[in-house]
Amino acid sequence: MNRRARLLAVSSLVLASTVTLPALPASAATLPTGARSLEAVNYPGRFVRHADYLGRLDAVTSGSSAQTKSDATFTIVNGLASPACYSFQAANGMFLRHYDFRIRLEANAGTPTFREDATFCPVDGSVAGSVSLVPVNYPDRRLRHRNFELWVDKFEDTAGFRADSSFRLTTPWTPKTTKGPVIPGLFADPHIAYFNGRYYLYPTTDGYASWSAPYYKAFSSTDLVNWTDHGVILDHGPDVSWADNSAWAPAVVARNGRYYLYFSGGAASGDTRKHLGVAVSDSPTGPFRDALGAPLVRGGTYPGQAIDPMVFTDDDGRSYLYWGNGAAYVVPLNADMVSFDPAAVRTITTTGFREASFVLKRNGTYYFMWSENDTRDENYQVAYATGPSPLGPWTKRGVVLQKRLELGIKGTGHHSVVQVPGTDTWYIAYHRFAVPGGNGTNREVTVDRMVFNADGTIAPIVPTL
Incomplete structure (x- = not known):
């Protein structure tokens, strides 16, 4: 059993806690994501917080310092080790994790051990409305307070232990004051699309060393502000026979009454090549199934990495597949959306191109966009560049989105663009280093406006918090 399957099996056992721990209450399957504080049920007024990077249970009141309130506020995010569970991120970007069973606050190293130590599955607590947190890698233990310190202790079926390991989720002591990230937690490479009256985001799941995440999730919104998590839509472990990791940069397009997800994938066999695949579903939220049982573009067939697929459909109904890292490629897709003529593949590498191709059309002009640097x-x-057709030729116009250091915004790239139907209003989704404390494997997704000048050029995009 691979690591992904094992973790899901463990988290399923934790969530179905009445199987392994018959005396416990029914499981609490979900938690609300976003900023929250956690209050002890048996010590009202005392909250989970970090102090000197150690987890504690301390009193917090309206008169407490701003720092104390911030230290007692956590963002509940997608579980670093399992999408069925959750992780708790502090305002400084670090995560609660257990180490030698003591709760600490540390930066996400992205290793399997760290991700498991920082992932907790919820079960119902000792009183109505409360929750207990079970480490995904130690289902026989609970997060509890002991002498006002936080530990992961072996479960004891006593009233005292139940109370010590139960917490109420409350409104955060430090409310969120910025609009981004639009999806709480670590995600990257977002593809944004509009289907049937809703906007959809399909990102890479981030926070893994070497970007080894094995699955994709889908999110949807009617207003680009409030997003619904639709869960895992494709898992390389059980769903893709030729890949089990490196689930990178998905892109989804609607065609033929179905939805096609193009994705990058790799295997843990030691072969470092990445391949492009395609999966299909009857719904934009999946589940998707591998359409071919083999890569659509096998790594090594063309120079550069076979990653970062994107599909553009022109007004005449013809769809084009773009991909590449180090070199950019395009090929018209056949009507079945899962095949193409290899003889028709063209290289369209522009000056500065690194990866993350994206193509759109406006007022008869084609825009080819990409990410530069690492x-x-x-x-x-x-x-970006402009051209007269989906194949170019392309004339580079310049950089339109870059870092904004006065706000701590770095690494702005791997974007996608969506047009509000029936208008000339456009939005760009992209990732950046998580703010604060992020880096190239701890990234987050945000959305900003993209505006065209009167001459058809794209105005510089202003990244915002």
């Missing part, structure tokens, strides 16, 4: 570099940025 995603681990704070100078990761978006540039």
